[in-house]
Amino acid sequence: MSIGITDEHEELAASLRKWAASLGTIEATRAAEGRVDERFDEIWSAVEEMGVAAIAVPESAGGGGGTVLDQAVALEACAYELAPGGLLAAATGAAVTGRPGRHAVQARQGGIVWDGGTSGETEPVAGIDLSARHGAATDRGEVDERLRRTAVTLAAAEASGVARWCLDTAVEYAKVREQFGRPIGSFQAIKHLCAEMLETAEAVTAAAWDAACAADAGDDEQWAFAVDVAQSVCFDGAVDVAKSCIQVLGGIGFTFEHDAHLYLRRAVSLRALVGPADDAAARLTAAAVTGVRRRVDVDLGGLDEPVRPEVRSTAERIAALPAADQRAELVETGYLMPHWPAPYGLGADAVTQVVIDQELARAGVTRPDLVIAGWAVPTILQHGTDAQRDRFVRPSLLGELTWCQLFSEPGSGSDLASLRTKAVRTEGGWLLSGQKVWSSVAERADWAICLARTDPDAPQHKGITYFLVDMRSDGIDVRPLREITGEALFNEVFLDEVFVPDECVVAEPGDGWRLARTTLANERVAMASARLGKSVERAVELAVAGLGPVENVRVGHAVALATVCGLLGVRTTLRAIGGHGPGAESSVAKLLGVRSRQSASALVVELQGDAVAAVGEIERAVDGLAADVWEMLNTRCLSIAGGTTQILRNVAGERILGLPR
CATH class of the missing domain: 1.20.140.10 (Butyryl-CoA Dehydrogenase, subunit A, domain 3)
Known part of the structure; x- marks a missing residue:
């Protein structure tokens, strides 16, 4: 995902990426190879005419009248196509001064001037980023804090664009490059390397997005914190993704002819310009010990106004009840699991879920954790019978029933489809026999969700059935497993012809694999806590x-x-x-x-x-x-x-x- 989340930002990014690709920056960079080339002036004229660097400048001053986030979306899209390095300096200067134009920006004390050319700096020359020109600063005074934060915020957006290009390029190559008769992307080593690139790129993008959001919010303390997170994460991250891109590309990635090294150069240059990640990390610790945490307020764009008064009133009423009575009222109102369908939840949309989260937190109401019931009950709701819903859902919500999960087996952990616990047809139901493992709370659970093989001749994913098992049934032996902590939080469970009646089969025999995916994938929209863990x-x-x-x-x-x-x-x-x-x-x-x-x-x-x-x-x-x-x-x-x-x-x-x- 790119920085932009909204449809408008996605459209802006797509349009600017197409435009930036038409500039020919990479071709000009290759032709110049370190020299000052007149084609860069032509490219820069196009950039100025487009007004990309002045998106965050007020319209009254000749800018686009947009936000810092708008500017970040644009810079990420342009960096994806390696638009000239001067764009970052111009955008930073424009955002700080409130006027469009080409600006020299001193990155840090005693450091480098981005795209020099004004008085007081040496003649700009090409550096490691061949698409930019920089000069050494003669004024080594302190850098204005607002300038520094703006520079890091917008540079982080460029780092996200660089990381995105490197990830996309590596993945596309891994899909088509063949070795040993197979695409290299099918090899686990390459697949994991690309997945790790995805993890890093998403982290870079999230941090860059947040720094821009914080800049627009107007809270200096929060912006400073978000900027330091971005400086800690984005620039080392972009360099790492660029290096991994070259690794996936192999020999072709090491050639000057491939563009990968140009993106690595941009990433390394960005990191040098903003300063060490460790400096930002030290500032984060200093802020954290004083109680500062990143608080992200979700802008619901007014969509919450129709529902918030009623939600706030309900939350306050629940908060006024004795603690022992609050859970029942959460169930009664549907606020315990609002995304579940009525009558057990509210069938709430995403906005209503967020508002309920916010108002319960404001009122000081903590919702109890359903633990395994939070996995089991959605499957019953979606695939079970009316009788199963009546029997299990409300008691589970009220905490009257405790659930455990009997999925994993000694030989079937991540490869769940290879499970060997069998279920044999008998009069009125099934007899289950086998061994399950890693089952938490099995020693005190009332019921279990259990997968067992009902058709040994069917393909692995086809012959599995989803059962609801009474944990007090004859033939169940629960044995604690002592873990590395010295405690026994998990259990192994032995099933010896445990009878499960037909009314405790969810859906149809053979549907178990499809239902298990419902269980494991159940998620709701939730607000993140400001706590760090x-x-x-x-x-x-x-x-x-x-x-x-x-x-x-x-x-x-x-x-x-x-x-x-x-x-x-x-x-x-x-x-x-x-x-x-x-x-x-x-x-x-x-x-x-x-x-x-x-x-x-x-x-x-x-x-x-x-x-x-x-x-x-x-x-x-x-x-x-x-x-x-x-x-x-x-x-x-x-x-x-x-x-x-x-x-x-x-x-x-x-x-x-x-x-x-």
Whole structure:
């Protein structure tokens, strides 16, 4: 996905990308090869005539009257086609001065002047980015903070455009380049490399988008925070994606004739111009220890006005009830799971869901987590019988029924379709026999959703049926599995001819695989929390107590990644509000979220030095180092549970990027 989420921004980006491709910047860059060439003047005249650099300048001053976000969308699209490097400096200067024209922009103290040519600078020359001309600054005074933030904000947009081109180029090549008789994109190593490029590109885009949004919002503290997130993420990210593009291209990518190196050069130049990511990370830590977090307010464009008064009134009424009575009222009003169909939810659209989230949070009402019921009940709602809905849905919402999941088996983890638990027809139902594993809360669950093979002769995905199993049935043996934390959170479950009546089959025999995908894919529109996640917040807490400069930088990078994970969720929500299905953000969010939680929990332990070697019993620890060690060990499961990271990257490569199997 590009920076622009709305239809208008997508149209703007498409139009400008087509225009930028017609400029011939790459051809002029190759022809000049470091020399000042008159064709660059011709290109720049076209840029000025189009007014691209003045989109954020008021109309009264001769500009486009747009927002910083509009300008960022335009710069990303132009960078995708490697429009001349001077465009960034001109756009930055125009946004700061409020007037169009070519501006020299000093990137940082003692640094470089972007596209020099004004008095006080040396003669501009070509640098590593062959499409731009820069000169060394003679004035080494402090850079105006608004100028710095604007420069980083718009440079981040260019970094997103560079990353997008590199990702698209690598993926298209991987689809058609053959080795050993197959497209190289079908090889897992290439597929994973492209999926990792997608993760990084989405992070870059989200951070660039947010910096531009924050610039328009007018809150200097929030803009500063968003800019530091962008500086921490976008420029190293764009360089990494450009390097990976060349890696996927192989030898052809290393040639001067291929355009890939021009994009790598632009990415490296952008990174040099804005300054070190570590500086921004240190500032993020300093802000975080004072309580600053990124708060993204979703602009509903007035669509919330018809529903907000009633939602606010209902939320306040629920909040006024005793805590023990609030859950029942959440169920009664449909506010517990508003996206579910009536009478169990509201069948709420995306806007109403966001408003309910906002107003419940404002009123201080916390909705209980349905855990596995949140997966099981949507399947029953969509595919079950009326009798099944009457029997299971409302009691599950009220917390009267606890569910577990009997999907995974010792030999069928990510490869769920290869499961071997069998169900044999008997009078009035089925007899289930087999072994399931990694089932949380099975030791206290009332019911389970269970997949079993009812037709051993059918293809793997065809002969599976979806059962609802009473966990108190004869023949069920639940045995705890002790994990690396020392505790037993999971279980293995043995089924020995467990009887399941026909009324507990969901849909028809053989429909199990289709229904399982409903269970695993169920999502709702939700607002992201301003909190950074348990371990990142703990790292900030340690920074408050006092860390060294190197450690503070590491904490800042953790803050940046956690913030980006939240931004991906916000962008998914905004797309839903705009009537679009989930984009790449929703899939990438899990991959980046796992990385964030695992790396942050490991960082927290590392920050406490050699004390970890003598930490005491961690199983029942509730705070301190012992609890931190427990969290670090426990998060190891995140890259395994619910599909391993490697499988998810295969899925992202095939379903999002279109790489061959």
